[in-house]
Amino acid sequence: MEIKCTYIYICIVKLEQAIQSTKFKSEVQKAGLNILYTAWWLKTVMSRELKEFGLTHEQYNVLRILKGKHPELMCVKDIACRMIEKSSNVPRIIDRLEIKKLVKRATSEADKRETVISLTQSGIAVLEASTKQLNAVYDDIMPISEEEASSINDLLEKVREKEN
Amino acid sequence: MEIKCTYIYICIVKLEQAIQSTKFKSEVQKAGLNILYTAWWLKTVMSRELKEFGLTHEQYNVLRILKGKHPELMCVKDIACRMIEKSSNVPRIIDRLEIKKLVKRATSEADKRETVISLTQSGIAVLEASTKQLNAVYDDIMPISEEEASSINDLLEKVREKEN
DNA sequence: AACTAATACATGTATATACACGTATTGTAA
């Protein structure tokens, strides 16, 4: 795949080629870099697809979370704790989605501190179309078996074991 | 580990807890989310350490790349192609490093379009101290064997196989 | 009931990301 960046065109597979480095302190350190690089690569591929729908990666993530509870309303903190990147500024992401009329904001009756968010019909439509596209791409770009995927899941959870 | 975020405190290990979701379309999709989440987690842990040295993750990355060729000078594009996140805006990262006197800019004699960058003594000192700290943390937070790390490396490279 | 702490979220700032574009310099071709 050719990814256009500001300064370079890349077409790479191995980490050594990707970051032009051959000496790693250990396999563990290399794994750390590999995780960071693979995440960047995944985000780049997905963002490219989402762009067609006028969505960023994080905007899509918020829509997907809302869909998970739809037609229930969700408050900002419940969305935030489901985000992949926990430090995302959810109110601001909702700002952009609201401008595009993909979600609606309202003040909660039960607790007036809370802002409750709901998907609009337009939001549902955009989410469904983009999800369909994204799933197709996902299947295509991740040529691994369910068993291999399971191994990755187990190993990554072991990596994070000491979340202390 | 307790990570302070704008809205929440988290103390989690399993992806299901991390993003409050139990239904994944497949192990492959879960692996995608796991990679994204683990990368965010790693960056957060490393950034916390780097903060003591007044460095961001990407600023550290640029210093590390410069060190790899030191005392050779490097131009901006050679730094860019070694970055983990390829879309980083390297000139701007160098701006911040220059303000902190950790690197020096000069125009290349051979090609006047190029800006060549070099580490200052202060830059070397800060890099060495932060690397020492970071390596200790790395060893501590990634409790996996070299063999397990190798598996991760092989699997992630398989994930990116279709970089087409 | 009044006071204080905690919670929810909006907003502000510095930096980074993603991408477009402008300017200077170099390479290439008519």
Place this chain on the structure above:
DNA sequence: TTACAATACGTGTATATACATGTATTAGTT
């Protein structure tokens, strides 16, 4: 040799990230 394309990198814009702070509301304490 003059034009034109390519390259290098700085700069501008919108959004996101990371974090601090302000305001309104609720919960808890005396």
